[in-house]
Amino acid sequence: MRIALYPGTFDPITNGHADIIDRALTLFDKVIVAVAVNPSKQTTFSVEERIELLKAVIGNNENVEITSFCGLTAHYAEKRGVAAIIRGLRAVSDFEYEFQMALMNRRLVPKVETIFLMPRGKYAYLSSTLIKDIARFGGEVDLFVHKKVAEKLRDKLGTKST
Secondary structure, X not given: OOXXXXXXXXXXXXXXXXXXXXXXXXXXXXXXXXXXXXXXXXXXXXXXXXXXXXXXXXXXXXXXXXXXXXXXXXXXXXXXXXXXXEEEOOOHHHHHHHHHHHHHHHHHOOOOEEEEEOOOHHHOOOOHHHHHHXXXXXXXXXXOOOHHHHHHHHHHHOOOXX
């Protein structure tokens, strides 16, 4: 069984993230979607809430496991025995950072590959940060995230769409 790891903050999951998961499932038998826990990073949603939102968006797909981890992605990938780490690329500006991370991960765990996937063009500009900014100021986010994510985001930020 070929297994991939798709790590991320997912604060919150966007349609772009969901698209990357769908694309990864065409290449791998199973995708582990892992919420990265970084105590020094300020997130809008708790780890438990991010996992809940991932489950709401992904549903009960038997080929997707949703979990969380703390520490280095490369070490978690090795521990889980995955063949590859999935990383999304939205724009050329993402590439330099992702390329450096991929090279470091390869140095730490040589047997785990990094696979870069691009979302569909209509999602290429999405980021969780932009989505939160739009929601924070009462903008409509329903085109960019799942309905349940939009509702939870508005509840969390205490805003209503315009």
